[in-house]
Amino acid sequence: MKQKQKIKMCVDFLMTGLLLCLMAYQIIGQELHEWFGAGMLILFLLHNALNVKWYRHLFKGKYTPLRIVQTIVNLGVLTTMLCLGFSGIVLSRHVFSFVQGGPMATARTMHLAASYWGFVLMSLHAGFHWGMILGMVCKLKKKKPQIAVWVLRLLALAIAGYGLFCFISADIPSYMFLKNQFVFFDFEQSVMSVFAEYAAMMGFWIFIGHYFARGMGKLNLLIVKRKENRHEEN
Numbered sequence: 001m002k003q004k005q006k007i008k009m010c011v012d013f014l015m016t017g018l019l020l021c022l023m024a025y026q027i028i029g030q031e032l033h034e035w036f037g038a039g040m041l042i043l044f045l046l047h048n049a050l051n052v053k054w055y056r057h058l059f060k061g062k063y064t065p066l067r068i069v070q071t072i073v074n075l076g077v078l079t080t081m082l083c084l085g086f087s088g089i090v091l092s093r094h095v096f097s098f099v100q101g102g103p104m105a106t107a108r109t110m111h112l113a114a115s116y117w118g119f120v121l122m123s124l125h126a127g128f129h130w131g132m133i134l135g136m137v138c139k140l141k142k143k144k145p146q147i148a149v150w151v152l153r154l155l156a157l158a159i160a161g162y163g164l165f166c167f168i169s170a171d172i173p174s175y176m177f178l179k180n181q182f183v184f185f186d187f188e189q190s191v192m193s194v195f196a197e198y199a200a201m202m203g204f205w206i207f208i209g210h211y212f213a214r215g216m217g218k219l220n221l222l223i224v225k226r227k228e229n230r231h232e233e234n
Contacts, residue, residue: 008050015043016126016202023119023198026185034088034095041085048078066216073124073209080118087111109181116176123202127209156207163204166197 018040025033048055054074063071087110090102167173174180 004050008047011043011047011050012126015040015047015122018043019119019122020195020198020202023115024191024194025183026187026189027191027194031094034092037084037088038095041081041088044081064216064220066213066220069212069216070125070128073121073128076121077118077125080114080121083110083114084118087114109178112175112181112183113178116172119202120176120205123205124209126202127206127211128213130206130210131213156203159200159203160207161204163200163202163207167201167204170197170201172201 018036021028021036022033022040028036058071061067087107089096089099090104090107091111092099171180171184175183
C-alpha cells in the first residue's frame with residue numbers, strides 16, 4: 001500500500017472516530033465537543049487536499065446514476081461541513097471564544113440541522129467506499145470460508161437493523177428537517193450505550209451506501225453487456 005493511501009486511511013479512521021464522539025454530546029460535554037469539532041474540520045480539509053483530484057475531474061467523464069448520487073452526497077458533505085464550521089465558530093464558548101458577535105439564533109439552527117445531515121451523509125459516503133476498504137482488508141488476510149462470509153453479512157444486517165431502530169427511536173429525522181429544534185439528551189444513559197447506538201446508526205447508513213453502490217454497479221454492468229450483445233447482433 002502506498003504511503004499516500006495509508007495517510008488517507010488514517011485520516012478517514014480518525015474522522016470516523018471523531019464523528020461518533022461529536023454525536024455523543026451528552027458524554028463528552030461542551031468544551032471537548034468544540035475541540036473535537038475543530039479537529040474534525042482540520043481533518044476534513046486535509047481529506048479534501050488528499051482527494052483534490054475528485055474536484056479536478058468533477059466536470060469530466062460520463063455521469064452514471066451511481067456517480068450522480070455519489071456527487072450529490074459528496075457536495076452535501078462539503079456543504080454541511082462548511083455550515084458546521086461557520087456555526088461552530090459563532091456558537092463557540094471555548095476554542096473560538098475570541099470571536100465576538102454573529103447570528104447566534106441562525107447559527108444554532110444551522111448547527112442542529114447540519115450536524116445530523118452531516119452524520120447521515122458522511123456515513124453514506126463511507127458506505128460508497130466500503131467495498132474498497134473490504135478489498136484492502138481481504139488482501140491482508142487469507143480468504144474466508146463461505147460460511148464465515150455469510151455470518152458477517154448477517155451480522156452487518158443485524159447492526160443495520162438495530163441502527164435503523166435507533167435512528168427512528170431517537171427521532172433524528174425531526175432534527176434533520178427542523179421539525180424539532182430542541183435535541184433531547186439522556187444524561188443518565190451509559191457511555192457504552194450512547195456510542196453503541198450511534199455506531200449502529202452509522203452502520204445502517206454505511207450498509208445502505210455499500211449495497212446501493214454494489215447494486216448500481218451490477219446494474220451498470222448489465223446495461224453494458226446488453227449494449228455489447230446488441231452491437232454484436234447488428
